[in-house]
Amino acid sequence: MAHFTPPYARIAAELRRRIADGELAPGDRVPSTRQLAREWHVALATATKALAALRQDGLVEARPRVGTVVAPRRRSHAPAAGRPTDGPGRELSRERIVRAAIGIADTEGLAALSMRSVAARLGAATMAAYRYVNSKDELVLLMADTVLGELRLPLRPDDPATDPATGPAAGPATGPAEDWRARLELGARALWQLHRAHPWLAQIGPLTRPLLLPNLLAYSEWMLRALDGNGLPPATALNLNVLLYSHIQGLAIQRERETAAESSTGLTEDAWMAQQQETLAALTASGAYPTFTRLIDALGDDGYDLHLDELFEIGLASVLDSVDRLIDRRP
Structure with missing residues (x-):
């Protein structure tokens, strides 16, 4: 009986051959999942699985705003007995x-x-x-x-604060009852910058099953110290800390999904949006969505660009304003 090779494996084998023969050199873009699907007459999921197999072999890698490319060649070295090495x-x-x-x-x-x-x-x-x-x-x-652990937030109110995004703060951090808003804002911005650098961090676990990681607890300690001493009930202080964290996590998840989508399709965000123009035009021309159509038309040729940094700022200000009102209503 002839051995059956799955379609994704045949695609991966052909790409491995092209890389080995030099047809695809390090840094060259490999065909996207859509290109592979058209060339091999397979589903997108099959093409995605083929590229995933090459990534697991270390032959290709995804680069932001570029797509999937051939990875740099690595020398292979035999490790000494009992001492695993990579060189x-x-x-x-x-x-x-x-x-x-x-x-x-x-x-x-x-x-x-x-x-x-x-x-x-x-x-x-x-x-x-x-x-x-x-x-x-x-x-x-x-x-x-x-x-x-890359977060640089002081654990004591009199320590100098350092924001990973902006560097050392202008002066020492004040006590929580004196400037709680500045401390919460500093902590939220530091965590947002960390998630921007590592979008996958938003996927580590659900809020309902918190991870007891030392550095995550150190961050919560900073945020809770900012809220403590303002007359808030303990549960309210804990809830507000979770709310700010979830605001950041929720936006960061979208960055992680964009990274994964670009890796699997080979399409940047702009390239994907360009493919949707015909569908968008048909929907707005249908007359079924008048408010949406009016707002989009009002933006003119520039159109609407969704910026996660802007959403972060809007959400952060809204939460901090709500905390302000809660503190003002304290007994």
């Missing part, structure tokens, strides 16, 4: 595995992350990585705690 003098470690995983998640999204893809990026065997990290779930937690 001479470069022994594997938990820290290097975590940093490599963060790099994959930052550029390709959390869905592209696997123990195999991390090992491939480091030039090591997959099983070697398991000597340092037990599972992908554990790896994601280590990644999250590592990037949350």
Whole structure:
């Protein structure tokens, strides 16, 4: 009986051949999922699976605003017995595995992350990585705690505050009862900048199942100290901390989804929107959505651009105004 090779595997094999033969050189864009679907007469999901297999092998990588490209060539080195390495003098470690995983998640999204893809990026065997990290779930937690450790917020009111986005603050942080709004704003902006740098961070767990990570608790400590001492009930203070966190998480999830969509389709956000123009024109011309059509038409040729940073600012101001009203109503 002839062996059946799945369509995605045949596509992946052909792309591997093109890369090996030099038809696709490092840095060259590989065909997008739509191009592969048309060329091979397969579904988009099949083409996506083929590219995912190449990413797991470390042969291609996603680059923001570019698409999926051939990854740089890596030399292979035989590790010394009992010492897994990815090159001479470069022994594997938990820290290097975590940093490599963060790099994959930052550029390709959390869905592209696997123990195999991390090992491939480091030039090591997959099983070697398991000597340092037990599972992908554990790896994601280590990644999250590592990037949350990048936050630079003082734990004491008299410590100088540092915002990862803007650098050191102008002066020492004030006590929570004296300037709670400035402290909450500093904490929210720092966390937003962190999520902008690492969009996958928004996917680490639901609000209803909080992760007891040391650096996540350190962030909550900062935010709760800002709220404490203002006469708010304990549950209200905890709820407000969660509300601000969820505002940031909710927007950041959209950045992660955009990263994943661009990685799987090879289309940038602008390219995808350009493909929707005909559909949008038909919907607005139908007369079924008069308010939407009027607002879009009022924007003229510039159209409407959805900016997550603007939504963050609107939401942050709204939440802080609500906190202000709660504090004013305290007994």
